[in-house]
Amino acid sequence: MHTVNANGAAIPALGFGTFELRDADAYRMVRSALDIGYRHIDTAQLYRNEQAVGRAIADSGIARGEIFLTTKIWVDRFAAGELQKSVSESLQRLNMDYVDLLLLHWPSRSIALAETIPALNAVCRQGATRHIGISNFTTALIDQAADLSDLPLATNQVEYHPLLNQDKVLAGARTHGMSVTAYSPLAQGEVFADSTLQQIAVVHAKNPGQVALRWLIQQDSVTAIPRTRNEAHAQANFDIFDFQLSADEVETINRLTLQNRRTIDPASVAPDWD
Numbered sequence: 001m002h003t004v005n006a007n008g009a010a011i012p013a014l015g016f017g018t019f020e021l022r023d024a025d026a027y028r029m030v031r032s033a034l035d036i037g038y039r040h041i042d043t044a045q046l047y048r049n050e051q052a053v054g055r056a057i058a059d060s061g062i063a064r065g066e067i068f069l070t071t072k073i074w075v076d077r078f079a080a081g082e083l084q085k086s087v088s089e090s091l092q093r094l095n096m097d098y099v100d101l102l103l104l105h106w107p108s109r110s111i112a113l114a115e116t117i118p119a120l121n122a123v124c125r126q127g128a129t130r131h132i133g134i135s136n137f138t139t140a141l142i143d144q145a146a147d148l149s150d151l152p153l154a155t156n157q158v159e160y161h162p163l164l165n166q167d168k169v170l171a172g173a174r175t176h177g178m179s180v181t182a183y184s185p186l187a188q189g190e191v192f193a194d195s196t197l198q199q200i201a202v203v204h205a206k207n208p209g210q211v212a213l214r215w216l217i218q219q220d221s222v223t224a225i226p227r228t229r230n231e232a233h234a235q236a237n238f239d240i241f242d243f244q245l246s247a248d249e250v251e252t253i254n255r256l257t258l259q260n261r262r263t264i265d266p267a268s269v270a271p272d273w274d
Protein backbone atom coordinates (compact mmCIF):
# COMPACT_ATOMS: atom_id res chain seq x y z
CA MET A 1 0.00 0.00 0.00
CA HIS A 2 1.26 3.50 -0.72
CA THR A 3 1.36 6.32 1.79
CA VAL A 4 0.25 9.89 1.20
CA ASN A 5 2.78 12.48 2.29
CA ALA A 6 1.26 15.70 3.56
CA ASN A 7 3.16 18.38 5.44
CA GLY A 8 5.51 15.82 7.02
CA ALA A 9 2.90 13.16 7.79
CA ALA A 10 3.12 9.78 6.01
CA ILE A 11 -0.45 8.48 6.02
CA PRO A 12 -1.31 4.98 4.73
CA ALA A 13 -3.67 5.55 1.79
CA LEU A 14 -6.30 3.12 3.08
CA GLY A 15 -7.45 3.25 6.67
CA PHE A 16 -10.15 1.55 8.74
CA GLY A 17 -13.07 3.66 10.08
CA THR A 18 -14.73 2.82 13.41
CA PHE A 19 -17.84 5.05 13.52
CA GLU A 20 -20.77 3.16 15.15
CA LEU A 21 -18.53 0.24 16.18
CA ARG A 22 -18.90 -0.03 19.94
CA ASP A 23 -16.84 -2.03 22.41
CA ALA A 24 -16.80 -5.71 21.34
CA ASP A 25 -17.40 -4.87 17.66
CA ALA A 26 -14.70 -2.18 17.65
CA TYR A 27 -12.22 -4.57 19.32
CA ARG A 28 -13.05 -7.47 16.98
CA MET A 29 -12.93 -5.37 13.80
CA VAL A 30 -9.75 -3.42 14.61
CA ARG A 31 -8.00 -6.73 15.42
CA SER A 32 -9.29 -8.15 12.15
CA ALA A 33 -8.32 -5.04 10.14
CA LEU A 34 -4.77 -5.16 11.54
CA ASP A 35 -4.53 -8.90 10.73
CA ILE A 36 -5.63 -8.17 7.15
CA GLY A 37 -2.92 -5.53 6.80
CA TYR A 38 -4.56 -2.16 7.56
CA ARG A 39 -2.09 0.13 9.34
CA HIS A 40 -4.26 3.24 9.61
CA ILE A 41 -7.15 3.35 12.10
CA ASP A 42 -9.66 6.18 12.55
CA THR A 43 -11.49 6.79 15.82
CA ALA A 44 -12.95 9.81 17.66
CA GLN A 45 -14.00 10.88 21.14
CA LEU A 46 -17.58 10.90 19.82
CA TYR A 47 -17.46 7.21 18.85
CA ARG A 48 -17.01 6.12 22.49
CA ASN A 49 -14.73 3.27 21.39
CA GLU A 50 -11.24 4.65 22.06
CA GLN A 51 -10.71 2.15 24.87
CA ALA A 52 -11.58 -0.86 22.67
CA VAL A 53 -9.53 0.51 19.76
CA GLY A 54 -6.50 1.01 22.02
CA ARG A 55 -6.82 -2.50 23.44
CA ALA A 56 -7.11 -4.03 19.96
CA ILE A 57 -3.95 -2.24 18.84
CA ALA A 58 -2.05 -3.31 21.95
CA ASP A 59 -3.20 -6.94 21.67
CA SER A 60 -2.33 -7.11 17.94
CA GLY A 61 1.35 -7.42 18.77
CA ILE A 62 2.16 -4.98 15.95
CA ALA A 63 4.73 -2.35 16.95
CA ARG A 64 2.98 0.91 17.83
CA GLY A 65 5.26 2.78 15.42
CA GLU A 66 3.90 0.81 12.47
CA ILE A 67 0.32 1.94 13.05
CA PHE A 68 -1.09 5.35 12.12
CA LEU A 69 -3.88 6.19 14.59
CA THR A 70 -6.19 9.18 14.30
CA THR A 71 -8.59 10.49 16.92
CA LYS A 72 -10.81 13.57 16.88
CA ILE A 73 -11.76 16.13 19.50
CA TRP A 74 -15.47 16.76 19.89
CA VAL A 75 -16.68 20.38 19.50
CA ASP A 76 -17.71 20.82 23.14
CA ARG A 77 -14.04 20.50 24.19
CA PHE A 78 -12.56 23.25 21.94
CA ALA A 79 -11.90 25.90 24.63
CA ALA A 80 -8.26 26.52 25.60
CA GLY A 81 -7.44 24.26 28.57
CA GLU A 82 -10.48 22.07 27.96
CA LEU A 83 -8.99 20.86 24.67
CA GLN A 84 -5.75 19.76 26.36
CA LYS A 85 -7.77 18.00 29.10
CA SER A 86 -9.89 16.11 26.55
CA VAL A 87 -6.76 14.92 24.71
CA SER A 88 -5.27 13.59 27.97
CA GLU A 89 -8.53 11.72 28.56
CA SER A 90 -8.39 10.26 25.02
CA LEU A 91 -4.81 9.05 25.55
CA GLN A 92 -5.85 7.52 28.87
CA ARG A 93 -8.72 5.63 27.22
CA LEU A 94 -6.43 4.53 24.37
CA ASN A 95 -3.74 3.64 26.92
CA MET A 96 -1.15 5.33 24.68
CA ASP A 97 1.43 8.11 24.96
CA TYR A 98 0.52 9.69 21.64
CA VAL A 99 -1.71 9.49 18.59
CA ASP A 100 -0.43 10.04 15.07
CA LEU A 101 -3.08 12.53 14.04
CA LEU A 102 -5.42 14.67 16.10
CA LEU A 103 -8.33 16.40 14.36
CA LEU A 104 -10.92 19.02 15.24
CA HIS A 105 -14.03 16.92 14.46
CA TRP A 106 -16.26 19.74 13.13
CA PRO A 107 -15.89 23.52 13.02
CA SER A 108 -17.33 25.14 16.16
CA ARG A 109 -20.01 27.81 15.99
CA SER A 110 -19.29 29.16 19.46
CA ILE A 111 -15.53 28.98 20.07
CA ALA A 112 -13.21 30.95 17.79
CA LEU A 113 -10.52 29.15 15.83
CA ALA A 114 -8.12 31.78 17.18
CA GLU A 115 -8.58 30.09 20.58
CA THR A 116 -8.72 26.44 19.46
CA ILE A 117 -5.85 26.31 16.94
CA PRO A 118 -3.18 27.47 19.44
CA ALA A 119 -4.45 24.82 21.90
CA LEU A 120 -4.18 22.19 19.19
CA ASN A 121 -0.61 23.35 18.45
CA ALA A 122 0.21 23.16 22.16
CA VAL A 123 -0.81 19.49 22.53
CA CYS A 124 1.24 18.65 19.45
CA ARG A 125 4.31 20.44 20.81
CA GLN A 126 3.85 18.55 24.10
CA GLY A 127 4.00 15.24 22.20
CA ALA A 128 0.39 14.08 22.59
CA THR A 129 0.12 13.83 18.80
CA ARG A 130 2.60 13.65 15.93
CA HIS A 131 0.40 15.64 13.55
CA ILE A 132 -2.68 17.86 13.67
CA GLY A 133 -5.54 18.50 11.29
CA ILE A 134 -9.18 19.42 10.81
CA SER A 135 -12.40 17.75 9.70
CA ASN A 136 -15.51 19.04 7.94
CA PHE A 137 -13.85 22.39 7.20
CA THR A 138 -14.89 24.42 4.14
CA THR A 139 -12.31 26.16 1.95
CA ALA A 140 -12.77 29.44 3.85
CA LEU A 141 -12.29 27.63 7.18
CA ILE A 142 -9.25 25.71 5.86
CA ASP A 143 -7.62 29.06 5.01
CA GLN A 144 -8.42 30.47 8.46
CA ALA A 145 -7.12 27.40 10.29
CA ALA A 146 -3.91 27.25 8.22
CA ASP A 147 -3.25 30.95 8.77
CA LEU A 148 -3.73 30.61 12.53
CA SER A 149 -1.59 27.48 12.92
CA ASP A 150 2.17 27.66 13.52
CA LEU A 151 2.42 23.92 12.84
CA PRO A 152 1.32 22.58 9.44
CA LEU A 153 -2.05 20.83 9.15
CA ALA A 154 -1.80 17.32 7.71
CA THR A 155 -5.36 16.75 6.54
CA ASN A 156 -8.94 17.89 6.22
CA GLN A 157 -11.20 14.86 6.75
CA VAL A 158 -14.43 15.26 4.79
CA GLU A 159 -17.17 13.18 3.20
CA TYR A 160 -15.92 12.13 -0.22
CA HIS A 161 -17.00 9.36 -2.60
CA PRO A 162 -18.07 8.93 -6.25
CA LEU A 163 -21.50 10.47 -5.56
CA LEU A 164 -20.21 13.75 -4.05
CA ASN A 165 -17.99 16.35 -5.72
CA GLN A 166 -15.24 17.78 -3.53
CA ASP A 167 -13.10 19.57 -6.14
CA LYS A 168 -13.15 22.87 -4.22
CA VAL A 169 -12.13 21.32 -0.91
CA LEU A 170 -9.41 19.25 -2.62
CA ALA A 171 -7.96 22.37 -4.26
CA GLY A 172 -8.22 24.32 -0.99
CA ALA A 173 -6.42 21.64 0.99
CA ARG A 174 -3.69 21.16 -1.63
CA THR A 175 -2.94 24.90 -1.61
CA HIS A 176 -1.74 24.41 1.97
CA GLY A 177 0.09 21.12 1.28
CA MET A 178 -2.63 19.18 3.09
CA SER A 179 -4.17 15.83 2.21
CA VAL A 180 -7.88 15.04 2.14
CA THR A 181 -9.10 12.03 4.12
CA ALA A 182 -12.26 10.66 2.49
CA TYR A 183 -14.83 9.65 5.11
CA SER A 184 -17.95 7.68 4.22
CA PRO A 185 -15.97 6.64 1.11
CA LEU A 186 -18.69 4.07 0.29
CA ALA A 187 -21.44 6.70 0.77
CA GLN A 188 -22.51 4.53 3.73
CA GLY A 189 -23.16 1.65 1.35
CA GLU A 190 -24.96 3.62 -1.41
CA VAL A 191 -22.15 3.14 -3.96
CA PHE A 192 -23.04 -0.56 -4.22
CA ALA A 193 -26.37 0.34 -5.91
CA ASP A 194 -24.87 2.63 -8.56
CA SER A 195 -25.18 1.05 -12.04
CA THR A 196 -22.15 2.86 -13.51
CA LEU A 197 -19.91 1.67 -10.69
CA GLN A 198 -21.42 -1.82 -11.07
CA GLN A 199 -20.47 -1.85 -14.79
CA ILE A 200 -16.89 -0.71 -14.14
CA ALA A 201 -16.62 -3.27 -11.34
CA VAL A 202 -17.52 -6.15 -13.69
CA VAL A 203 -14.69 -5.20 -16.06
CA HIS A 204 -12.15 -5.56 -13.23
CA ALA A 205 -13.82 -8.51 -11.48
CA LYS A 206 -14.27 -6.28 -8.42
CA ASN A 207 -17.32 -4.90 -6.56
CA PRO A 208 -18.60 -1.28 -6.74
CA GLY A 209 -17.16 -0.51 -3.29
CA GLN A 210 -13.69 -1.56 -4.42
CA VAL A 211 -14.06 0.67 -7.49
CA ALA A 212 -15.08 3.62 -5.28
CA LEU A 213 -12.11 3.10 -2.95
CA ARG A 214 -9.70 2.63 -5.86
CA TRP A 215 -10.98 5.86 -7.50
CA LEU A 216 -10.29 7.73 -4.24
CA ILE A 217 -6.80 6.42 -3.54
CA GLN A 218 -5.74 6.83 -7.17
CA GLN A 219 -6.03 10.61 -6.61
CA ASP A 220 -3.15 12.76 -5.44
CA SER A 221 -3.05 13.35 -1.66
CA VAL A 222 -6.29 11.47 -0.93
CA THR A 223 -6.71 8.71 1.66
CA ALA A 224 -9.91 6.73 2.42
CA ILE A 225 -11.24 5.16 5.62
CA PRO A 226 -14.10 2.69 4.94
CA ARG A 227 -15.89 1.08 7.88
CA THR A 228 -17.49 -2.33 8.21
CA ARG A 229 -18.53 -4.71 10.98
CA ASN A 230 -17.93 -7.69 8.69
CA GLU A 231 -14.49 -9.35 8.34
CA ALA A 232 -15.05 -10.44 4.72
CA HIS A 233 -16.04 -6.88 3.79
CA ALA A 234 -12.91 -5.54 5.54
CA GLN A 235 -10.80 -7.92 3.42
CA ALA A 236 -12.63 -6.94 0.20
CA ASN A 237 -12.17 -3.23 0.94
CA PHE A 238 -8.44 -3.87 1.37
CA ASP A 239 -8.11 -5.73 -1.97
CA ILE A 240 -7.80 -2.62 -4.13
CA PHE A 241 -4.06 -2.56 -4.79
CA ASP A 242 -4.04 -5.14 -7.59
CA PHE A 243 -5.93 -3.20 -10.28
CA GLN A 244 -6.04 0.26 -11.77
CA LEU A 245 -8.84 2.40 -13.20
CA SER A 246 -8.19 3.78 -16.68
CA ALA A 247 -8.29 7.51 -17.40
CA ASP A 248 -11.66 7.01 -19.14
CA GLU A 249 -13.10 5.16 -16.14
CA VAL A 250 -11.84 7.88 -13.80
CA GLU A 251 -13.49 10.51 -16.01
CA THR A 252 -16.79 8.57 -15.99
CA ILE A 253 -16.73 8.39 -12.18
CA ASN A 254 -15.79 12.09 -11.96
CA ARG A 255 -19.06 12.85 -13.75
CA LEU A 256 -21.04 10.82 -11.17
CA THR A 257 -19.87 13.22 -8.45
CA LEU A 258 -21.98 15.98 -9.98
CA GLN A 259 -25.12 14.51 -8.33
CA ASN A 260 -23.69 15.81 -5.03
CA ARG A 261 -25.25 13.24 -2.73
CA ARG A 262 -24.13 14.17 0.80
CA THR A 263 -24.97 11.51 3.43
CA ILE A 264 -23.63 13.29 6.56
CA ASP A 265 -25.05 16.77 7.20
CA PRO A 266 -25.96 17.20 10.89
CA ALA A 267 -27.85 20.48 11.39
CA SER A 268 -26.24 21.08 14.79
CA VAL A 269 -22.65 21.32 13.48
CA ALA A 270 -22.62 21.38 9.65
CA PRO A 271 -20.99 24.48 8.17
CA ASP A 272 -22.17 26.35 5.07
CA TRP A 273 -20.62 23.83 2.61
CA ASP A 274 -18.67 25.01 -0.45
Ligand SMILES: NC(=O)c1ccc[n+]([C@@H]2O[C@H](COP(=O)([O-])OP(=O)(O)OC[C@H]3O[C@@H](n4cnc5c(N)ncnc54)[C@H](OP(=O)(O)O)[C@@H]3O)[C@@H](O)[C@H]2O)c1
Pocket (backbone or CB within 6 Å): 016, 017, 018, 019, 020, 042, 043, 105, 135, 136, 157, 158, 182, 183, 184, 185, 186, 187, 188, 189, 192, 209, 225, 226, 227, 228, 229, 230, 232, 233, 234, 236, 237, 264
Ligand atom coordinates in the same frame (compact mmCIF):
# COMPACT_ATOMS: atom_id res chain seq x y z
N1 LIG B 1 -15.06 13.22 10.44
C1 LIG B 1 -16.34 12.94 10.41
O1 LIG B 1 -17.19 13.78 10.71
C2 LIG B 1 -16.79 11.56 9.98
C3 LIG B 1 -18.14 11.35 9.64
C4 LIG B 1 -18.50 10.07 9.23
C5 LIG B 1 -17.56 9.06 9.16
N2 LIG B 1 -16.25 9.29 9.53
C6 LIG B 1 -15.24 8.20 9.48
O2 LIG B 1 -15.28 7.57 8.21
C7 LIG B 1 -15.52 6.17 8.40
C8 LIG B 1 -16.29 5.59 7.24
O3 LIG B 1 -17.51 6.26 7.01
P1 LIG B 1 -18.93 5.63 7.37
O4 LIG B 1 -18.79 4.70 8.50
O5 LIG B 1 -19.87 6.78 7.52
O6 LIG B 1 -19.42 4.88 6.05
P2 LIG B 1 -18.80 4.02 4.83
O7 LIG B 1 -17.47 3.46 5.17
O8 LIG B 1 -18.95 4.84 3.59
O9 LIG B 1 -19.88 2.85 4.71
C9 LIG B 1 -20.12 1.93 5.75
C10 LIG B 1 -21.28 1.06 5.28
O10 LIG B 1 -20.87 0.32 4.11
C11 LIG B 1 -21.07 -1.08 4.33
N3 LIG B 1 -19.94 -1.80 3.74
C12 LIG B 1 -18.63 -1.58 3.99
N4 LIG B 1 -17.86 -2.42 3.25
C13 LIG B 1 -18.71 -3.17 2.53
C14 LIG B 1 -18.54 -4.22 1.57
N5 LIG B 1 -17.31 -4.62 1.22
N6 LIG B 1 -19.64 -4.79 1.03
C15 LIG B 1 -20.88 -4.37 1.37
N7 LIG B 1 -21.12 -3.36 2.26
C16 LIG B 1 -20.04 -2.78 2.84
C17 LIG B 1 -21.10 -1.26 5.83
O11 LIG B 1 -21.93 -2.33 6.17
P3 LIG B 1 -21.30 -3.68 6.85
O12 LIG B 1 -20.88 -3.28 8.22
O13 LIG B 1 -22.42 -4.65 6.80
O14 LIG B 1 -20.13 -4.08 5.98
C18 LIG B 1 -21.71 0.05 6.32
O15 LIG B 1 -23.12 -0.02 6.28
C19 LIG B 1 -16.25 6.13 9.75
O16 LIG B 1 -16.25 4.84 10.30
C20 LIG B 1 -15.47 7.14 10.54
O17 LIG B 1 -14.26 6.57 10.99
C21 LIG B 1 -15.86 10.53 9.93
